[in-house]
Amino acid sequence: MVLPMKRATIKDVAALAGVSSSAVSRSFGDGTHVSKATRRKVLAAAETLGYRPNALARSLVGARTGLVALVVGRLRSPFDSLFVDALAESLIGVGKHLLLSPVRGDQRADDGLMRALDYQVDAVVVAAGTMSPEVADRFARMGVPLILSGRVVDGAGIDCVLADNAGGAAKAAELLLRTGCKRIAYIGRGHGAFSDDERRRGLRDTLRRLGLDIVAEARAAVDREDGHPLGMELLSGPDRPNGIFCMNDALAVGVIEAARDLGLRLPEDLAVVGFDDIPLAAAGSYQLTTVAYPIQPTVAAIVETLEDRLAGADWPSRVIRIPTRLVVRGTTRRLERAVGTRTEG
Numbered sequence: 001m002v003l004p005m006k007r008a009t010i011k012d013v014a015a016l017a018g019v020s021s022s023a024v025s026r027s028f029g030d031g032t033h034v035s036k037a038t039r040r041k042v043l044a045a046a047e048t049l050g051y052r053p054n055a056l057a058r059s060l061v062g063a064r065t066g067l068v069a070l071v072v073g074r075l076r077s078p079f080d081s082l083f084v085d086a087l088a089e090s091l092i093g094v095g096k097h098l099l100l101s102p103v104r105g106d107q108r109a110d111d112g113l114m115r116a117l118d119y120q121v122d123a124v125v126v127a128a129g130t131m132s133p134e135v136a137d138r139f140a141r142m143g144v145p146l147i148l149s150g151r152v153v154d155g156a157g158i159d160c161v162l163a164d165n166a167g168g169a170a171k172a173a174e175l176l177l178r179t180g181c182k183r184i185a186y187i188g189r190g191h192g193a194f195s196d197d198e199r200r201r202g203l204r205d206t207l208r209r210l211g212l213d214i215v216a217e218a219r220a221a222v223d224r225e226d227g228h229p230l231g232m233e234l235l236s237g238p239d240r241p242n243g244i245f246c247m248n249d250a251l252a253v254g255v256i257e258a259a260r261d262l263g264l265r266l267p268e269d270l271a272v273v274g275f276d277d278i279p280l281a282a283a284g285s286y287q288l289t290t291v292a293y294p295i296q297p298t299v300a301a302i303v304e305t306l307e308d309r310l311a312g313a314d315w316p317s318r319v320i321r322i323p324t325r326l327v328v329r330g331t332t333r334r335l336e337r338a339v340g341t342r343t344e345g
Contacts, residue, residue, distance in 0.1 A: 008046075008049035008050055008051040009051075010024050010025065010051075012049055012051065013042060013045045013046050013049060013051050016045040016048065016049060017038075017041040017042045017044070017045035018041065019038055019041065019042060023038055023042065024042050024046075027039045027042040027043065028042075064122050064310075065119065065120045065121060065122055066095060066096050066097055066122065067096065067097055067098075067099045067119055067120070067121045067122060068091055068096050068097070068098055068099065068121060068122055068123050068124070068125065068306065069098075069099045069100075069101045069112075069113075069115075069116035069119070069121040069123075069124045069125070070084065070087065070098055070099070070100055070101065070124075070125045070126075070127060071101045071102075071103060071109045071112035071113055071116065071124060071125070071126045071127060071128055071129060072084065072100060072101070072102055072103070072112075072127045072128050073102065073103055073104070073127075073128030073129065074102075074104075076250070077248055077249075077250045077276070077278075078249070078250060078276075078278045078279070078280060079248060079249070079250075079276040079278050079293070079295075080127075082278065082295055083127070083149075083295055083298070083299070084098075084100075086295045086296060086299045087125065087299050087302065087303075090299045090300065090302075090303045091303060094303060094307060096122065099116065099119060099121060101113070101115050101116045101124075102128075103128050103129040108129050108130050108131065108132065109126050109128060109129030109130060109131045109135075110129075110131060110132050110135045112126075112128075112129060113126070113131065113135050113139070114135065117142075117144070121144070122144070122145075122310060123144060123145040123146070123147065123306050123309065123310065124139070124144060124145070124146050124147070125147045125148075125149055125302060125306075126146065126147070126148050126149065127148075127149040127150055131148075131153060136153070136157070136158055139157065140157035140158075145157070145159070145305075145306055145309035145310060146158050146159070147159045147160070147161060147302055147305055147306060147309075148160045148161070148162075149161055149162065149298070149302060150162050150163075150194060150195050151194035151195070152194070152319055154317075157317060158317050159305050159309070159317055159318055159319075159320070160317075160318070160319045160320065161298060161301045161302050161305065161319075161320045161322065162194075162195065162298075162319075162320075162321065162322065163195065163293045163298070163321070163322050163324055164321045164322065164323055164324050165195050165198035165199045165202060166198050166199070166201055166202030166205070167202065167321075167323075167324060168199070168202065168275060168291035168293070168324035168326075169198070169199040169200070169201070169202025169203045169206070169245065169275070169291070170202045170203075170205070170206045171291060171324070171325075171326045172203065172245045172273040172275070172291055172326065173202070173203045173206035173207055173245065174206060175273065175289070175326060175328070175332060176243040176245065176271055176273060176332065177206075177207075177210065177212075179267070179271060179332055179333035179334075180242075180333065181241075181242050181243030181271050182212065182242065182243075183215045183239070183240075183241040183242050183243065184203070184207060184212070184214060184215060184241060184242075184243040184244070184245060185214065185215055185216040185217065185218070185234050185241035185243070185244045185245075186200055186203055186204075186214050186216075186217045186218075186244070186245055186246075186247075187217070187218050187219070187220070187227060187230050187231070187234070187244060187245075187246045187247060187251050187252075187255065188200055188217070188218075188219055188220070188246075188247040188251075189219065189220050189247055189248075189251075193247075195247070196247050199245075199247050199275060200214075200217075200247075203245050215239075215241055216234055216241055218230040218231075218233050218234050220251065226251075226254050227246060227250065227251035227252060227253060227254025227255040227256075227257075227258070228254035228255070228257050228258045228261075229254075229258075230251065230254065230255070230258075231244070231254055231255035231256075231257070231258030231259060232258045232261070232262070234255075235258060235259060235262055235264065235270070236262065240270075241270070242269070242270060242271065243270070243271040243272075243273075244270065244271070244272050244273070245273045245275075246272065246273065246274045246275065247275060248274060248275050248276050249274035249275065249276045249277065249278045249280065249281045249288060249290055250276075250278070251274070252272050252273070252274030252275075252281075252288055252290070252331075253274075253280060253281075253286055253288065255272050256272055256286055256288065256331065259272070266330070266331050267330065267331055267332050267333050271289075271331060271332045271333065272288065272289070272331040272332070273288075273289050273290060273291070273331070273332060274288050274289070274290040274291070275290060275291045275293065276290065276291075276292070276293050277290045277291070277292035277293065277294075277327055281327075281329070282329070286331070287329040287330030287331060288329055288330075288331050289326075289327065289328050289329045289330070289331045289332040290326075290327050290329070291324050291325070291326055291327075292324060292325050292326075292327050293322065293324055294322065294324075297322050297323075298322050301320045301322065305318075305320070
């Protein structure tokens with residue numbers, strides 16, 4: 001019978017190296033309080049036994065754990081997954097590690113935030129759920145930095161990093177109008193997402209300045225994000241739109257597929273614009289015109305804010321808006337000298 005492997009302990013390493021447990025502990029610290037010979041013996045013994053120090057346990061004797069929690073919901077959109085990957089990688093670059101604290105559906109973020117405190121995290125990034133003032137105040141009193149990604153919430157000690165949603169939607173609306181679209185519809189998530197509300201408002205306000213309005217809307221269910229049935233719903237009626245702005249690229253890709261199923265030509269019969277600029281948007285089969293929400297600058301702003309707060313920065317809560325840009329591809333008609341755009345394809 002094969003016995004399960006036993007995890008090596010600090011005592012096991014000490015016994016094999018012939019040193020004390022405290023010498024092992026110091027060898028995995030800064031190493032200044034042990035001789036080079038002792039440290040070499042300890043590291044060799046640790047390698048033989050497959051021992052790794054418990055970073056969380058070691059952090060309990062210090063002021064920092066090196067952990068940053070991300071309160072996150074279901075990763076429905078490809079953008080969500082790309083954001084998590086980029087944040088994890090950037091945190092590693094500054095000596096910290098990402099701890100996911102999930103919330104389900106449209107639940108409040110409070111449960112995820114309180115679970116994060118159980119791990120004595122250095123800071124928390126919130127990308128899902130709503131947060132009560134009481135929990136936000138508790139974080140402020142404890143001195144744990146709280147950064148919201150994708151929304152704005154007023155409160156002491158809360159920093160917010162998000163896209164220029166309304167500005168990006170305005171760029172999309174202007175492009176659709178300048179390429180001949182007069183009947184413009186909107187497809188969104190439909191469960192009160194902050195970014196959804198801002199993008200819809202940016203579209204609506206731009207149209208109203210020119211005497212127009214959103215002609216039709218469709219919303220995704222809370223537990224799925226599929227633009228195909230929503231596109232079929234909007235495009236099957238007698239007064240179908242000739243332009244659709246989608247809250248994100250994942251929805252826009254489904255709309256493109258629905259249009260093709262109905263025999264519509266893009267961009268001659270229908271123009272489609274998304275938001276995010278996920279890799280799939282540039283794929284040859286889609287060539288989606290979209291508003292690019294750059295992930296790296298967003299993550300960089302979050303990490304920089306986090307580091308400043310941990311270093312003791314006590315400025316008032318701030319809101320950082322990440323600029324967007326329009327990327328014109330094949331789902332809209334081309335414009336000469338389109339201002340503020342990048343053309344691909």
